[in-house]
Ligand SMILES: O=P(O)(O)OC[C@H]1O[C@H](OP(=O)(O)OP(=O)(O)O)[C@H](O)[C@@H]1O
């Protein structure tokens with residue numbers, strides 16, 4: 001496949017993970033989830049916005065009975081200045097006793113997923129795991145295990161396949177990495 005370079009806002013990006021590889025990796029992830037969650041009827045919780053393409057391509061390939069729901073996380077400053085805390089918006093399901101799988105496009109510092117895991121665990125699910133398209137292991141700032149990772153990447157800013165740069169780039173079929 002021919003590499004392509006694009007401009008988004010003030011920055012240049014180059015093709016990094018092509019659609020074919022993305023789909024192949026997602027297919028493997030779906031097979032693993034099918035095995036691990038057979039007879040468990042998991043509830044997939046997709047974290048918007050960035051996860052929308054990943055969620056669509058993953059769940060088309062998951063064949064066990066399952067449910068899916070979409071949540072957003074609103075950021076606000078904690079009163080005690082411990083950093084950003086994120087409140088879950090749109091979680092209407094009762095997750096008590098359920099097998100929950102969080103779906104993310106990327107785990108970078110891990111702040112988002114870590115905060116979400118803490119809040120979900122307070123609601124006593126039977127289990128909670130995370131499935132992410134991309135992960136930057138060198139950036140992770142929390143001691144946590146991400147069970148399902150389609151692709152690990154270095155610490156470079158990426159766009160495409162749901163991920164944006166200041167609002168643009170989510171519609172790209174491939175993942176692009178920053179050049180300059
Ligand atoms: O591991 P972290 O450092 O917390 O970064 C990962 C988060 O960043 C992105 O979301 P963003 O807040 O950009 O919102 P979006 O999904 O609407 O683009 C991504 O979708 C993850 O939720």
Ligand SMILES: Nc1nc2[nH]cnc2c(=O)[nH]1
Nearest residue numbers: 108156157158159163164
């Ligand atoms: N678009 C985008 N969003 C992110 N959120 C956390 N890391 C990233 C990244 O590399 N790209």
